[in-house]
Amino acid sequence: MPAMADGEIVTGGPGGIEHSCFISYKRPFKSKNLRPDQEKALQNHLWMQIAKAVERRLLQVSDVEWPPFRDEGIEPGDALQPELSRKLCRSACMVAILTPAYFESSWCVGEWEAMKRLEEKRTRRDLIIPLVFRGDLDVMKEKCEGRKFWDLRAIIKPFQDLDTKTARAEIERIANKISTEVKAMPPQYDCGTDFRIKLGPVSSIPDPNPMAG
Numbered sequence: 375m376p377a378m379a380d381g382e383i384v385t386g387g388p389g390g391i392e393h394s395c396f397i398s399y400k401r402p403f404k405s406k407n408l409r410p411d412q413e414k415a416l417q418n419h420l421w422m423q424i425a426k427a428v429e430r431r432l433l434q435v436s437d438v439e440w441p442p443f444r445d446e447g448i449e450p451g452d453a454l455q456p457e458l459s460r461k462l463c464r465s466a467c468m469v470a471i472l473t474p475a476y477f478e479s480s481w482c483v484g485e486w487e488a489m490k491r492l493e494e495k496r497t498r499r500d501l502i503i504p505l506v507f508r509g510d511l512d513v514m515k516e517k518c519e520g521r522k523f524w525d526l527r528a529i530i531k532p533f534q535d536l537d538t539k540t541a542r543a544e545i546e547r548i549a550n551k552i553s554t555e556v557k558a559m560p561p562q563y564d565c566g567t568d569f570r571i572k573l574g575p576v577s578s579i580p581d582p583n584p585m586a587g
Contacts (some may be wrong), residue, residue, distance in 0.1 A: 393443035396465035427532035463565035
């Protein structure tokens with residue numbers, strides 16, 4: 375098994391893979407000491423719904439044994455950055471759910487830029503799979519930097535709308551893309567202990583439909 379620079383043994387699949395993809399998305403702000411009703415409202419936020427729905431559908435159609443990673447259980451604190459960095463590096467690729475607020479988040483931009491560094495390290499150009507959920511399509515297309523993207527802006531109720539025949543076909547195409555990247559993973563773990571998500575510079579993007587999330 376490959377080992378990291380500090381001697382830690384890396385387990386998992388090729389390259390120490392643990393996850394087929396890293397789901398990068400803007401989470402709604404979470405304050406401390408939420409009441410149960412506030413926590414429920416947070417979990418029902420549209421951004422959370424689309425991330426959960428994409429994860430669920432990918433699990434249903436994926437032909438690889440490693441599940442996607444979606445950050446939900448990691449609590450803010452000193453361990454957040456290294457833990458997310460490790461999860462990102464042990465993912466074959468990244469599914470980015472794009473909204474205008476995505477590029478206003480230093481964490482989301484940091485994850486995007488970190489995966490770009492992994493693209494260079496792994497000599498691949500398409501490890502980021504953008505799903506445009508909200509925003510002006512021309513602006514989002516520019517943010518995708520020439521990458522193929524999927525337009526999910528018509529989705530209103532993620533769990534229902536991603537279960538249509540057309541949506542299932544699109545999710546299968548995304549799953550096939552992820553499977554390709556899993557098979558292309560380098561045989562050795564390629565991130566040392568110095569690999570970190572660096573909080574990136576944000577940009578303000580007008581949201582043409584802010585009430586839709």
